[in-house]
Amino acid sequence: MIALLRRDLALALRSGGGFGLSLAFFLIVVMFVPFGIGPDRATLAGIAPGILWIGALLACLLSLDRIFQLDFEDGTLDLLATSPLPLEGIVAMKALAHWLTTGLPLALAAPVLGFLLNLPEGAYGWLFLSLLAGTPALSFLGAFGAALTVGLKRGGLLLSLLVLPLYIPTLIFGAQTVVLAADQMANQTAFLILLAISLLSLAIVPFAAARALSVNLR
Amino acid sequence: MSLWEYANPVRFMRLTDRVLPWLTAATVFFLLFGLIWGFFFTPDDYRQGSTVKIIFLHVPAAMMAINAWIMMLVASLIWLVRRHHVSALAAKAAAPVGITMTLIALFTGMVWGQPMWGTWWAWDPRLTSFMILFVFYLGYMALWAAIEDPDTAADLTAILCLVGSVFALLSRYAVNFWNQGLHQGASLSMDRAEHVDSAFSTPLYFSMLGFALFFVTLVLLRTRTEIRARRIMALMARERLE
Amino acid sequence: MDFFVDDLGCRRGEVEILSGVGFSLAPGQALVLRGPNGSGKTTLLRTLAGLAPAVRGRVVAPPESIAYAGHLDGLKAQLTVAENLAFWAAVFGGDTAAGGIDAALDGFSLRALSDRQAQHLSAGQKRRLGLSRLLVTGRMIWLLDEPTVSLDAASVAVFAGMVESHLAAGGMAVIATHIDLGLAAARDFDVTPFRARQAAEANPFLAGEIR
Secondary structure, eight states: OHHHHHHHHHHHHHHSOHHHHHHHHHHHHHHHHHHHHOOOHHHHHHHHHHHHHHHHHHHHHHTTTHHHHHHHHTTHHHHHHTSSSOHHHHHHHHHHHHIIIIIHHHHHHHHHHHHHTTOOGGGHHHHHHHHHHHHHHHHHHHHHHHHHHTTOTTOHHHHHHHHHHHHHHHHHHHHHHHHHHHTTOOOHHHHHHHHHHHHHHHHHHHHHHHHHHHHHHO | OOGGGGGSHHHHHHHHHHHHHHHHHHHHHHHHHHHHHHHHSSOOBTTTBGGGGGHHHHHHHHHHHHHHHHHHHHHHHHHHHHOOHHHHHHHHHHHHHHHHHHHHHHHHHHHHHHHHHSSSOOOOHHHHHHHHHHHHHHHHHHHHHHOOSHHHHHHHHHHHHHHHHHHHHHHHHHHHHHOOOOOOOOTTOTTSTTOOOHHHHHHHHHHHHHHHHHHHHHHHHHHHHHHHHHHHHHHHHHHHHO | OOEEEEEEEEEETTEEEEEEEEEEEOTTOEEEEEOOTTSSHHHHHHHHTTSSOOSEEEEEOOTTOEEEEOSSOOOOTTSBHHHHHHHHHHHHTSTTHHHHHHHHHHHTTOGGGTTSBGGGSOHHHHHHHHHHHHHHHTOSEEEEESTTTTOOHHHHHHHHHHHHHHHHTTOEEEEEOSSOOOOTTEEEEEOGGGBOSOOTTTOTTTSSOOO
């Protein structure tokens, strides 16, 4: 299983699309917001937590279809399914690799992009923490959507349609954590629920996605 | 003879063939009875005027929007555990009915809310929840439509329905957390001091019964259509073999 | 520890295309699947490998004994030959990895290419690498679907030798192929007699009257 994780990380590094593209997309989305609504610093500060969370979520969405699609197309998934590794473990490792190459860099980059949107001072740490706690849910739920659509030729758009509704609770509690911190209000409840949602996703997605994969492989 | 016998397509067709006319008649009766009573023979509300009468559409539609999803969840579970084809097809058949109920609930909610709140759309937790339910329905139906092999589609949509239910429920609470709303509390709960007057509640019950029957009738009809479609597919597949 | 298949029914999509398939293999024996295109050889192999569910019947094999090689090699273009093999060795077993990889590299004379990325290999070289993977799995039963596609004559001979020594070591193989590998311990198995004429029993929508 560690071999699978290592291989996925090596592939992400060597094919270059891994970290770079999602981060660039995140930057562009954040940059576009002032273009769309104007440079007023107070307005930007008000919407910064939500925009940063939505931007990170969309950037995460971009690379989801690659979680299983490439391995499906070149036959690796067939061979992995007949290997001693349980499919659930394969799903978990691939989702983890996606998080390490997408979610983690996004969480690290978000506070920097927060400056561009005039994010209130007390919220930087919480922005990082909430993304750190919330992006695993995005990667795992995304892996579930990817497993559902892996057999489809043009599954990309459908994948978004399936996955985005599942992201709603994560987005709400993630953004609320930062919003409440920005308003200097108690945000522990939101943060803890966000953490719980991530753990719940970690717990149920490998089983659901493994089932979906085995259906798609037959 | 167990209930599972009707999971056989042939038996299901035979049974529904006999039951559907009665169901249709009952649907028409209760729906008309409840709605006509509700619209024309109830007093106007002292605050809301005749606007309140939209309750006879709004509440039953909202109820069935949620119940349709719950029915799909149960049917999906039965398919995953017992592999009864009719169950999977019934889940597929229920989705368009459910999404229509959701749309009716949303639309009547907006119409009702406009004079109350002074705006067509407010991000009230309940309305928002129905909006979310709507996108869950959309995803479910899109997945059915995208996959060609019917058994694969049944499996994948059933898994999506299970996981989706968990996250739809979570979204419901998330939305409550996010915005404590403008909505009226549960209209029919008896433990509230200010429950709906019985002049309204009796026709409302009839209307709800009518909507429930309407849902069952439509789902049975659509399931029959799906079964026929599967039969055609199977016949064509056999043709190709020979 | 025989490999034993009894009354197996296989489906592809909506229909059952093979039924009543049965055979048994003792260690050291191989089966060569014969039959025209579309007769269900690939479906049978995928069912044996456990990728596709059987409609009925059973496949009896020692646990964790099957290695499947389909039309696709499961290679990663950005990884080198050695890395690809090392990955599969780790997935399939781990311990014997280092020695096993060396043997696999030598078996198909891939040693000279071991540091080359898989994307720079020719089709035949990729196929050789894909087949070498079988050696690092350490599995007893090989299920091979058209293994000789894009191999030149010399490589086919090497491959036949590889299967021979696998069998000699007590392994088994089920191979779908159109060419003659000249395996001494192999017997032909024609799948056409097992072709299912109709799908009635498996499909509840074909039974009875539905109007």
